[in-house]
Each structure stands twice: as structure tokens, then as C-alpha cells.
Amino acid sequence: MKIVADLEKCEGLGMCEAMANDYFEVDEDEDQVNVLDDSPPEEDRAHVYAAVQACPVLALSLTD
Numbered sequence: 001m002k003i004v005a006d007l008e009k010c011e012g013l014g015m016c017e018a019m020a021n022d023y024f025e026v027d028e029d030e031d032q033v034n035v036l037d038d039s040p041p042e043e044d045r046a047h048v049y050a051a052v053q054a055c056p057v058l059a060l061s062l063t064d
């Protein structure tokens with residue numbers, strides 16, 4: 001599983017960080033997300049997926 005962030009779409013709204021701050025951090029200077037670990041273990045899939053789904057501009061996706 002890999003987290004993919006489309007930084008062209010990201011507006012730094014921080015929903016992903018609010019849902020999973022162990023994987024996402026918003027850079028407040030750039031208003032863009034940093035993915036702290038883009039290869040989560042399988043056991044974290046539901047946790048990461050919830051954060052991906054929370055992005056209002058659909059900037060995040062998960063690949064297998």
C-alpha cells in the first residue's frame with residue numbers, strides 16, 4: 001500500500017492531518033501536505049483510508 005498525494009490539488013486544509021497525524025502533516029508555510037510515511041503497514045489501512053477519504057479536494061489516494 002502506498003499513499004499518493006497530488007500536490008497540485010492539495011490546498012493545505014489539514015483534514016488528513018486531523019484524521020491521521022502519524023501519516024500527514026501540513027506545512028503551514030507552503031499550505032501543502034507532507035506525507036510522513038507513504039508506505040503504511042497493512043494493519044493501518046482503515047486508519048489511512050479514512051484520512052484519504054477526508055480530503056475535501058480529493059488530493060489523496062491509496063495504491064496497492
Ligand code: SF4
Pocket residue numbers: 005009010011012013014015016017024026032033054055056057058059060
Ligand atoms: S486534506 Fe487534502 S487538501 Fe487538506 S492537507 Fe490533506 S491532502 Fe491537502
